[in-house]
Amino acid sequence: MTTPPQEDSPVVRPAPGRIAFLAMRKDKAQKEFARLTRRYGNIRPEEADVIVCLGGDGFMLQTLRTVMHLNVPVYGMNCGSVGFMMNAPDEDDLPARISRAQSAALHPLHMKATDADGVIWEADALNDVYLFRQTHQAAKIRIDVDGRVRLPELISDGVILATPAGSTAYNLSVQGPIVPLSGNLFPLTPISPFRPRRWHGALLPHTSEVRFTVHEADKRPVAAVADAIEVRNVVSVTVRENRDLTATLLFDPGQTLSERIIAEQFSS
Template structure:
């Protein structure tokens, strides 16, 4: 990164984020993402995920400032001293999950997920799902509302709400978490090595249809979903030292 970094400011459509965007561009100038040294995302966690999906392939670090409802992946919004904050920021490197979903129609869809990939029943009928890990069947039939695989960064979000574990950043693990499981009644999921290939096979998909969502990308009527950590894609988020992502994830485990 150059001594005075070129910043690409990106903002959610909310009035607060758009006002901040205009002020910051007036002060620091405007650069396109592919010409910038660092991306600055203004919004909430949803907008941060959009930014990573749209521009993660550029390999540019992303510094987020919270101007939205949820800001776990963001720093506090303070427009003053931005260059100094970016220079002092600590990096957090994240690898997304790669998902390949096959629908009843035979179409295959690939997508990335920085938080989680979740399968959910589409009707009142409970989903029946088989779970294979690295080609070996571990759960013959999970009867549930759904099931998900979450990254450490995403483990404090939907995964934690479904009573899944919080995973330390850099632990090289992923969480496999059922959503409202009925059978096996006592199974509460597993913590897996990050390089584990997880395959879900939907049993009786016509009577019990299932959809899959990778972050916010949904595919309906799936029959098989394969998930693995990406070997090629990695993104870098920048955080203020006093409140970095690793500390946030640790602190979440002591909230009562």
């Protein structure tokens, strides 16, 4: 039996004595980085009790992919635009804020893609793995789940397999369902489907292994993306949850990832 994602830990952790600050290169983030490091110092992520990420959601995902192997929690401060995975940029008494923060443990999707030359590419994604057409031609994709053909041919612009955390991102923008963090489900959502017309996607158990096979790959080339890692001219892509890796995010009380996912379902 697998353990569901854990969040909203009520335990107050000791105030971190060792904080590593990482910032994207935009002016707002760099100015915040200068203020915070003057006030609290800075160390290498490998030596830290907590990593503070200064940027937007894209930089947060980049940071998580870089430090996930360290098993160090990450506290985001929004210096970008949307900031769905971030906290408010308030530098006052930061160690106390972090000590009161509630955690969300996320497991990424693992993508294994084979391109037209037979080269195998592997990457992990905390938001989603998606396939999309590279030219004016619609993609033709077969979908297998746990070794069983579930959709012999999807004709569309592409298809997305998202994590619950990523269900509010690209998946939501193409009318996919929002999934609670504790739901242990992955939404599988077509992008602009042409055939079959009435297929709107599926909700799959998080234990599923999904295989995408590209039909007519020479005529209808397809790319695969795991968060920001893109592989061109794929012929097959296998995706499963990677429970060997865990990313731990910290959120201010009352602003947890679960709460944000629920709130997103009632936003206009």
